[in-house]
Structures are given as C-alpha cells and as structure tokens.
Amino acid sequence: MKNIVIIEDEQLAAEKLERYLLKYNSELKIIVVLSSISDAVHWLNTHTNYDVVFMDIQLTDGLSFEIFNQTKILKPVIFTTAFDEYAVDAFKVNSIDYVLKPITFTDIARAMKKLKSMHTLFNPVSLSKIVEVGQHKKVKDRFLVRLGNHIKSIKTEEIALFFADGRTVYLATKEGKKFIVDFKLEDLNSLLSAKMFFRVNRSFIINISAIKDVIVYSNSRLKIVVVVNSEKEIIVSRDKVAAFKTWLEGI
Incomplete structure (x- = not known):
C-alpha cells in the first residue's frame, strides 16, 4: 500500500x-x-x-x-x-x-x-x-421524547428541524411542537439521513421538506424560512453555502 x-x-x-x-x-x-x-x-x-x-x-x-x-x-x-x-x-x-x-x-x-x-x-x-x-446503513427513523410523565415516539420524517439553545437541544415538529432530545447536534449528524437533513450552522439542523423559502442574505449568505416559527433567524454559515446548494440540488 x-x-x-x-x-x-x-x-x-x-x-x-x-x-x-x-x-x-x-x-x-x-x-x-x-x-x-x-x-x-x-x-x-x-x-x-x-x-x-x-x-x-x-x-x-x-x-x-x-x-x-x-x-x-x-x-x-x-x-x-x-x-x-x-x-x-x-x-x-x-x-x-x-x-x-x-x-x-x-x-x-x-x-x-x-x-x-x-x-x-x-x-x-x-x-x-x-x-x-x-449503502444500506440504517439511519434513525424515530426519536423518543418526554411529555410530562409520558413518553412519545416521533417519526424523523415529521421533524422540521433540530436546534440548540445553550447546551439544550430541541426538535421541532412540522406541527410546531417542541421537545428536548438527549443528543448533541454533532451526534445527530451521524444519526440522520444526509439526504433529508443538513446542518446549516452551529445551532440548526433542518429537514429539506420543512424549507419554505431560501433568501439571499448579506455577504453572500443564505437565510432559510421554514414551515414552523423559529425564534431565531436561520442563516446558512458562509463556509457551508456551497455545500448547502449542492445538498438542495439533490447531489
């Protein structure tokens, strides 16, 4: 070798x-x-x-x-x-x-x-x-979350995005519901379908099916509008813009 x-x-x-x-x-x-x-x-x-x-x-x-x-x-x-x-x-x-x-x-x-x-x-x-x-490696197709004293299973395809707020990571469903998950964003990258999800910056991983609009932002960056309300603007990091466009094209 x-x-x-x-x-x-x-x-x-x-x-x-x-x-x-x-x-x-x-x-x-x-x-x-x-x-x-x-x-x-x-x-x-x-x-x-x-x-x-x-x-x-x-x-x-x-x-x-x-x-x-x-x-x-x-x-x-x-x-x-x-x-x-x-x-x-x-x-x-x-x-x-x-x-x-x-x-x-x-x-x-x-x-x-x-x-x-x-x-x-x-x-x-x-x-x-x-x-x-x-090629047949499995990815996570559902997440368990707590709702009070109850445990709920959420299908990955129903998740609009994952986001970090401090040290806490949440998932937001396409229905607008928010739950805490016991994962770091770094760990989620290896558990999610690369075709379905993309980490656009340090705080957000988004589902392609949840994207409502992509807007050209300042300094050649991109702003993403999703189907659920987000407390923070979702901006694609400058160093990820090219990769994001390629992902969006389905390559």
Missing part, C-alpha cells in the same frame, strides 16, 4: 498531508495530487497504479462524492474534510476513515495503521460487500 493519490484543492493542505505521510513512512509515494472533480475523474479513468486515495470532500467544482458517480474506485478511500456532516455519505462509498481538519500527524498515522490492518479486506469481492453494507 505504497502508492497514494491525493485529491485536495488547497495547496497548503495537500503539502501538509504529503509531509505527514512521508513522516509516517518515507517509502510511501505520492503519485499525483488532483484539485478538482474533473481532474480526478479523468486521472482515475486512465490509471490503476495506486493503492489508496486521500480525498477532500469540498473541491473547487463541487463535492467529491460526484467522482464516484463518474468512475469506479475499487481502492480504499480516506476522507479529509473540515466538515463533519458528510460522515454518513462517506461511508456509503469505500471509505475506511474520516479525518477532520485541521489534520494532525497522529490522525494520519492512525488512518494508515487502520489501512494496514484492513488491507486483506480490500479486493474486488470483499470491497463490493463493504460498499453494499455502507
């Missing part, structure tokens, strides 16, 4: 990753660094002499998941990204690890050790089984 492909649109991030990889093992070979979906698809369609791909998720021309729709990658993939909301999607493809930026040497060493331990799994037969399992 010596030949490595890096798909990363930030030069400094690519150089840092390469430096950590060579520090881990000086015999590793970075055979190419690609910075866009189009470049990656073209290269991967014409080369097979690689063992593992380190892949950023947000590239100059979209989300790197699109690469898997345009070419076959039958080699392990290690994602590196600044965003945690794509973890479920990442493991629907042949990903073995999900490293959050800013990456450290410890992160890379751990990922490479995991890769080594799983090496025997990565052949065309076993890999297809891994991918199949990932």
Whole structure:
C-alpha cells in the first residue's frame, strides 16, 4: 500500500498531508495530487497504479462524492474534510476513515495503521460487500421524547428541524411542537439521513421538506424560512453555502 493519490484543492493542505505521510513512512509515494472533480475523474479513468486515495470532500467544482458517480474506485478511500456532516455519505462509498481538519500527524498515522490492518479486506469481492453494507446503513427513523410523565415516539420524517439553545437541544415538529432530545447536534449528524437533513450552522439542523423559502442574505449568505416559527433567524454559515446548494440540488 505504497502508492497514494491525493485529491485536495488547497495547496497548503495537500503539502501538509504529503509531509505527514512521508513522516509516517518515507517509502510511501505520492503519485499525483488532483484539485478538482474533473481532474480526478479523468486521472482515475486512465490509471490503476495506486493503492489508496486521500480525498477532500469540498473541491473547487463541487463535492467529491460526484467522482464516484463518474468512475469506479475499487481502492480504499480516506476522507479529509473540515466538515463533519458528510460522515454518513462517506461511508456509503469505500471509505475506511474520516479525518477532520485541521489534520494532525497522529490522525494520519492512525488512518494508515487502520489501512494496514484492513488491507486483506480490500479486493474486488470483499470491497463490493463493504460498499453494499455502507449503502444500506440504517439511519434513525424515530426519536423518543418526554411529555410530562409520558413518553412519545416521533417519526424523523415529521421533524422540521433540530436546534440548540445553550447546551439544550430541541426538535421541532412540522406541527410546531417542541421537545428536548438527549443528543448533541454533532451526534445527530451521524444519526440522520444526509439526504433529508443538513446542518446549516452551529445551532440548526433542518429537514429539506420543512424549507419554505431560501433568501439571499448579506455577504453572500443564505437565510432559510421554514414551515414552523423559529425564534431565531436561520442563516446558512458562509463556509457551508456551497455545500448547502449542492445538498438542495439533490447531489
């Protein structure tokens, strides 16, 4: 597992990753660094002499998941990204690890050790089984909440949004009812369908079916109007606008 492909649109991030990889093992070979979906698809369609791909998720021309729709990658993939909301999607493809930026040497060493331990799994037969399992990974389809002395089960599809108020996290149904849930927003990302829910900022995760309107806001940000009353404005963080638009398009 010596030949490595890096798909990363930030030069400094690519150089840092390469430096950590060579520090881990000086015999590793970075055979190419690609910075866009189009470049990656073209290269991967014409080369097979690689063992593992380190892949950023947000590239100059979209989300790197699109690469898997345009070419076959039958080699392990290690994602590196600044965003945690794509973890479920990442493991629907042949990903073995999900490293959050800013990456450290410890992160890379751990990922490479995991890769080594799983090496025997990565052949065309076993890999297809891994991918199949990932594609059928279950997400949470209902939440239990307390209503006085009673416990109520709410279907996930009935939830308009989740939001944090201080350390407390609530869910709001499309009927406008609000309940406390025993989850952090960070934990909810891995429990919810990535196609149905999106974390637009630190405080809100919204259901696509609850969006009533999207308004262009100041400084190229977006304001979201949902079907229920929200005490606070729901503004898409500037660094998530591109990903939000891609999600909204259904990619």
